[in-house]
Amino acid sequence: MVGVWxxxxxxxxxxxxxxxxxxxxxxxxxxxxxxxxxxxxxxDLLARGxxxxxxxxxxxxxxxxxxxxxxxxxxxxxxxWYVEAQLHKFLAGExxxxxxxxxxxxxxxxxxxxHRGDDLQAVAAYVASLRPQPWPRTQHxxxxxxxxxxxATCIACHGADGKGNEALKxxxxxGQADWYLIDQLKKFRSxxxxxxxxDAMGAxxxxxxxxxxxxxxxxxxxxxxxxxxx
Ligand code: HEC
Ligand code: HEC
Numbered sequence: 001m002v003g004v005w006x007x008x009x010x011x012x013x014x015x016x017x018x019x020x021x022x023x024x025x026x027x028x029x030x031x032x033x034x035x036x037x038x039x040x041x042x043x044d045l046l047a048r049g050x051x052x053x054x055x056x057x058x059x060x061x062x063x064x065x066x067x068x069x070x071x072x073x074x075x076x077x078x079x080x081w082y083v084e085a086q087l088h089k090f091l092a093g094e095x096x097x098x099x100x101x102x103x104x105x106x107x108x109x110x111x112x113x114x115h116r117g118d119d120l121q122a123v124a125a126y127v128a129s130l131r132p133q134p135w136p137r138t139q140h141x142x143x144x145x146x147x148x149x150x151x152a153t154c155i156a157c158h159g160a161d162g163k164g165n166e167a168l169k170x171x172x173x174x175g176q177a178d179w180y181l182i183d184q185l186k187k188f189r190s191x192x193x194x195x196x197x198x199d200a201m202g203a204x205x206x207x208x209x210x211x212x213x214x215x216x217x218x219x220x221x222x223x224x225x226x227x228x229x230x
Contacts, residue, residue: 042125045118049126052114056123059110065133066177071103073180077132079164082171083124085201087111091120094199098192103183138178138226140219147224153211154221162228169201174228181222185209189218 056075061067064076075083089095090111096104114120154173158164162174173181187193188209194202212218 045122045125046129048118049122049124049129052119052123053126055113056110056127059106061133063133064127064130066180068139068177068179071106071180071183074133074176075127076130077175078127078172079166080121080124080128081166082164082169083127084120085169087114087120087124089196089199089202091115092198094196094202095193097196101187101192104187104192132175134175138223140178140182140222142216142219142221142223144220144224144227146217147220147222150212150217150221151224153208157208162225170205173225176225178222178226181225182218185212185218185222186215 056064059067059070059072060075061072064074064078066072066074086095088111090104090108093108096106096108098104111120114123157168157170158173159170162172164170164172184193188202188206189212191206194204194206196202212221
């Protein structure tokens with residue numbers, strides 16, 4: 001690209017210096033390729049991400065809306081930093097590490113499929129670019145009033161509106177399917193998530209599930225989260 005640019009700008013093009021300049025641009029181009037990896041533009045990254053997403057869509061849906069039958073959560077519109085962080089965790093075995101975590105184990109090889117070069121970043125950028133889809137209906141019931149009281153502890157990190165907080169690495173919860181939130185809270189509780197060495201953010205969240213003493217408390221807080229509009 002640099003070579004083309006130089007040639008276009010070069011007034012001596014076609015003169016007897018043209019060949020020399022062309023050789024110089026070719027050298028420069030080669031040097032650029034060796035020393036600095038050309039930065040992929042945002043559009044390149046999204047285009048690559050869209051290609052890679054074909055694999056993901058078989059479980060997460062073409063718009064990232066999620067699929068209950070495949071236990072795949074809604075991921076469309078989740079922020080890029082969170083998607084990248086979770087893919088890295090699946091890759092590193094900090095998520096989907098427990099032999100009983102069937103759904104986490106299903107997701108791990110998918111992260112391995114995007115581990116090369118900029119692929120992980122590209123697919124995360126594409127997922128983030130999708131519009132969050134409204135989750136059609138809740139599948140579990142709970143006491144939203146009690147849930148609201150329990151949610152007071154969660155606000156510090158996930159926000160009163162459940163929109164999440166990048167500085168604290170806490171994801172958006174509003175708009176996520178209730179069955180998935182319940183599953184994940186149970187995984188944090190049992191140590192199927194957040195108990196791997198090195199997973200500092202998971203450990204932080206794991207400590208928080210202690211405020212939810214039993215399955216009813218989990219159902220209640222999730223019923224309240226489901227009432228928040230993303
Ligand atoms: C075979 C089905 C399947 C495919 C294909 C798949 N996933 Fe998943 N994914 C899952 C399941 C199941 C989970 C839930 C894991 C759990 O229960 O902890 C998940 C979880 C995730 C999460 C975590 C969401 C959250 O809120 O923490 C992200 C991010 C994700 N997948 C991204 C991707 C991307 C990107 C691709 C494509 C490269 C992909 N997935 C392909 C099944 C799949
Ligand atoms: C100290 C900050 C903090 C507090 C307080 C907190 N969380 Fe979290 N939560 C996190 C972080 C950080 C993560 C991401 C963990 C990871 O990287 O795997 C998370 C993840 C989650 C997830 C997984 C979401 C997904 O898409 O997979 C759920 C569900 C959740 N939190 C619910 C709650 C609930 C309910 C409460 C209140 C009882 C709560 N959290 C309180 C920091 C917090």
